[in-house]
Amino acid sequence: MNSFTNIYKTLNYSKYSYFRRLNLLQVCKSRVTRHHGLATYSTDVKEENEEMHTDSEDNHHPGYDYLYSGHIPTTRFQKTLLAIGSGITAIVDPARDDMVSAFGETTGYFALQRLREKMLKDPVGRQILEERPILNSSTLDIDYLGSLPENTFGKHYWKFLTKNGFSPDARLPVQFVDDDDLQYVMLRYRQIHDLFHTVLGMPPHMLGEVIVKMVETFQTGLPMCALAAMFGPVRLGPVHRQKYFTTYLPWAIKCGSSAKFLMAVYYEKHWEQDLQEFRQELNIIEPPPGIGRKKKNTENAS
Amino acid sequence: MAAPMVKRSSLIINNIFSNYIRKNISKCKRSISFSRVNGGDNTSQTHFGYENIPEDEKEERVYKVFENVATKYDLMNDAMSAGIHRLWKDYFISKMAPTPGTQLVDVAGGTGDIAFRFLNYVRNEDSESYNNQDRQFDVETPPELRSISELDEISESGESKTEKAKSFVTICDINQAMLDVGKSKAENLGFSSETCFIQGNAENLPLESNKYDVYTIAYGIRNCTHIDKVLQEAYRVLKPGGRFMCLEFSHVTYPLIQQLYDSYSFQVIPVMGQVLAQDWKSYQYLVESIRQFPKQEEFVEMIRNAGFKMAKYENITFGVTAIHSGFKI
Numbered sequence: 001m002n003s004f005t006n007i008y009k010t011l012n013y014s015k016y017s018y019f020r021r022l023n024l025l026q027v028c029k030s031r032v033t034r035h036h037g038l039a040t041y042s043t044d045v046k047e048e049n050e051e052m053h054t055d056s057e058d059n060h061h062p063g064y065d066y067l068y069s070g071h072i073p074t075t076r077f078q079k080t081l082l083a084i085g086s087g088i089t090a091i092v093d094p095a096r097d098d099m100v101s102a103f104g105e106t107t108g109y110f111a112l113q114r115l116r117e118k119m120l121k122d123p124v125g126r127q128i129l130e131e132r133p134i135l136n137s138s139t140l141d142i143d144y145l146g147s148l149p150e151n152t153f154g155k156h157y158w159k160f161l162t163k164n165g166f167s168p169d170a171r172l173p174v175q176f177v178d179d180d181d182l183q184y185v186m187l188r189y190r191q192i193h194d195l196f197h198t199v200l201g202m203p204p205h206m207l208g209e210v211i212v213k214m215v216e217t218f219q220t221g222l223p224m225c226a227l228a229a230m231f232g233p234v235r236l237g238p239v240h241r242q243k244y245f246t247t248y249l250p251w252a253i254k255c256g257s258s259a260k261f262l263m264a265v266y267y268e269k270h271w272e273q274d275l276q277e278f279r280q281e282l283n284i285i286e287p288p289p290g291i292g293r294k295k296k297n298t299e300n301a302s
Numbered sequence: 303m304a305a306p307m308v309k310r311s312s313l314i315i316n317n318i319f320s321n322y323i324r325k326n327i328s329k330c331k332r333s334i335s336f337s338r339v340n341g342g343d344n345t346s347q348t349h350f351g352y353e354n355i356p357e358d359e360k361e362e363r364v365y366k367v368f369e370n371v372a373t374k375y376d377l378m379n380d381a382m383s384a385g386i387h388r389l390w391k392d393y394f395i396s397k398m399a400p401t402p403g404t405q406l407v408d409v410a411g412g413t414g415d416i417a418f419r420f421l422n423y424v425r426n427e428d429s430e431s432y433n434n435q436d437r438q439f440d441v442e443t444p445p446e447l448r449s450i451s452e453l454d455e456i457s458e459s460g461e462s463k464t465e466k467a468k469s470f471v472t473i474c475d476i477n478q479a480m481l482d483v484g485k486s487k488a489e490n491l492g493f494s495s496e497t498c499f500i501q502g503n504a505e506n507l508p509l510e511s512n513k514y515d516v517y518t519i520a521y522g523i524r525n526c527t528h529i530d531k532v533l534q535e536a537y538r539v540l541k542p543g544g545r546f547m548c549l550e551f552s553h554v555t556y557p558l559i560q561q562l563y564d565s566y567s568f569q570v571i572p573v574m575g576q577v578l579a580q581d582w583k584s585y586q587y588l589v590e591s592i593r594q595f596p597k598q599e600e601f602v603e604m605i606r607n608a609g610f611k612m613a614k615y616e617n618i619t620f621g622v623t624a625i626h627s628g629f630k631i
Binding site: 063064072074075077078081082085086089096098099102175 | 352570583
């Protein structure tokens with residue numbers, strides 16, 4: 001069966017329902033109907049047909065882990081419902097990060113395809129898609145990052161992680177994207193989010209998040225980013241809101257549209273590079289002052 | 303709706319699929335597993351939703367499912383059935399029609415829905431019972447009948463002693479998380495003195511034999527590995543004359559409604575589970591386990607085989623839920 005996952009990496013509803021119908025009707029359903037009543041006896045029941053050795057393949061659920069581990073195939077109707085439900089829940093309770101992820105995955109179909117095309121055109125992006133680097137605590141040496149000299153990208157990232165108590169493992173795996181490549185693009189986007197914070201110099205409070213989301217909207221085109229950037233300012237306090245609209249929003253728009261394609265950057269190779277130099281390479285305008293981490297702003301509304 | 307490219311590619315896929323199936327149909331047929339088939343290492347297999355797992359694993363996996371959903375259990379019930387599950391449970395208790403003084407054992411009754419409804423019903427009956435009204439008649443008995451009425455008074459006081467037996471519910475569940483939720487609900491509602499929460503396996507109840515008037519299991523029996531053992535245990539703990547009642551999701555009898563029900567179950571319920579309880583897979587298991595449960599007639603046969611008499615069933619809401627009942631006579 002593995003050859004078939006290679007042949008068709010994209011899954012649309014008709015293929016999915018066909019597979020389920022075939023699988024369940026031809027193989028599982030005969031199993032399914034026999035289980036009525038029989039599986040529930042504790043004593044041995046005489047069988048008419050001989051029993052055969054079950055394949056190990058049959059033992060896992062026919063639906064899960066279809067294209068990648070952690071994959072839950074969903075129909076278009078389910079995706080719509082999930083998008084609406086997760087969108088509402090994410091606004092009502094922003095602490096539910098799994099809802100934000102689900103919203104991004106279910107609404108990002110076209111944006112993810114566009115992103116993948118863009119990444120394939122860029123040589124570094126193509127390399128990332130082929131090698132599929134993952135950012136987690138086993139691939140990332142936090143102590144090494146801490147030992148780098150000041151003003152390097154790696155050191156700033158280390159400061160970001162340690163001062164805010166983040167771990168690179170905290171990003172949820174992708175579940176609802178029905179394509180192996182696009183699943184990786186979504187995962188990469190999620191893992192790079194913290195790196196965006198560092199490169200743009202934004203702390204992780206509500207204002208910083210909204211600004212990063214605004215830049216990401218221009219860079220990725222994901223509807224989740226656009227909606228977060230539009231509705232996020234509703235939760236800001238008056239001081240932050242004023243700062244946002246006068247200084248940071250124009251900067252974010254300029255920065256997001258003029259910077260190089262940030263998804264196609266192999267961040268893991270730039271830890272030792274000086275941060276200002278890195279920003280210049282990426283065409284990122286230096287962020288306006290006043291948002292540093294020197295004093296924790298007590299007026300943020302998150 | 304499908305673009306020509308997709309149609310062509312799906313035709314190609316169809317061909318490849320049917321070739322594969324044709325080549326491997328013998329292998330597929332052989333791999334159809336029956337309930338007692340031996341796996342590679344001589345373990346027997348059972349169903350867990352649409353999955354096949356060794357029997358020993360099923361209990362553990364069901365435990366994990368309910369541990370994950372325990373805190374959101376009531377909320378999800380209300381969301382999935384739009385509150386109708388309350389009506390089903392109320393109807394169940396009205397079918398039971400318990401009298402005050404009944405000893406109930408509610409198995410797989412973790413969060414206590416049936417137990418609390420039972421206690422409310424019995425309390426209401428107690429307050430407006432006709433027995434009390436009878437005793438309020440103040441009629442003077444004529445002298446010829448006074449000797450006989452004296453005997454009546456003695457027997458009345460005897461009756462009043464036995465009638466003071468309080469209705470009591472023993473709630474038994476295999477999952478401690480569900481029991482904890484039930485215990486806190488009981489405290490909030492004021493039922494702590496009339497309930498008792500015990501952790502135990504329905505296939506092997508830690509209870510004495512011949513002790514209970516009614517045995518109920520509501521939406522729990524499909525999660526048990528061996529239903530016949532559960533029925534045998536039910537027979538054991540009931541008093542002679544006791545009643546076995548089971549409320550369970552069952553098979554819809556009308557095809558059109560069955561299609562609607564299937565679409566709703568498979569399309570909407572796991573999504574609700576993900577949004578409200580952050581758990582897609584538990585609710586997918588729930589929906590699949592409903593399909594795996596025996597049909598109404600088969601289950602009635604199993605109840606009869608366990609020794610119960612007058613075994614019958616009643617469909618509610620076109621068969622979405624069914625009440626099965628039997629007496630230990």
